[in-house]
Amino acid sequence: MHESTDFQQFQNTVNKYLIRHRSIIDITSKLQETNAKVNRALAKAITQCGCTSIKASKQRYCEVKSLDSAHTCLKTHLEGELCPDCKEILASEIGHNLFYLAALCQVTGLSLEQIINEENNRLQTLGYFSMT
Numbered sequence: 001m002h003e004s005t006d007f008q009q010f011q012n013t014v015n016k017y018l019i020r021h022r023s024i025i026d027i028t029s030k031l032q033e034t035n036a037k038v039n040r041a042l043a044k045a046i047t048q049c050g051c052t053s054i055k056a057s058k059q060r061y062c063e064v065k066s067l068d069s070a071h072t073c074l075k076t077h078l079e080g081e082l083c084p085d086c087k088e089i090l091a092s093e094i095g096h097n098l099f100y101l102a103a104l105c106q107v108t109g110l111s112l113e114q115i116i117n118e119e120n121n122r123l124q125t126l127g128y129f130s131m132t
């Protein structure tokens with residue numbers, strides 16, 4: 001089990017090792033590329049490995065007593081579970097994506113941790129009214 005890392009520590013580590021792609025042009029294009037690789041990893045789990053599949057149709061909204069239970073009748077359209085190999089690949093690609101997200105924060109003077117905390121507070125304060 002790995003030690004937990006806070007986001008500021010992660011951003012500091014990214015800053016330390018962000019050497020080759022330190023230009024904002026490289027960072028934004030790598031952020032986009034790594035995002036595509038996240039999607040590609042999921043696509044490969046479906047079309048090449050086959051451990052999971054997509055079965056999509058129009059969402060059917062059911063009557064619920066509260067919005068807290070609305071998720072019980074809404075589908076993700078994802079069937080099956082990722083196998084350990086696909087899960088590892090997807091997690092790795094998400095990690096690379098987070099690297100460049102933290103890098104973008106670093107070079108623009110933003111704090112990834114502060115952004116996450118503020119977004120979390122906004123969600124908790126506004127609840128369902130914050131949904132876009």
Ligand SMILES: [Zn+2]
Pocket residue numbers: 045049050051052082083084085086087
């Ligand atoms: Zn798989």
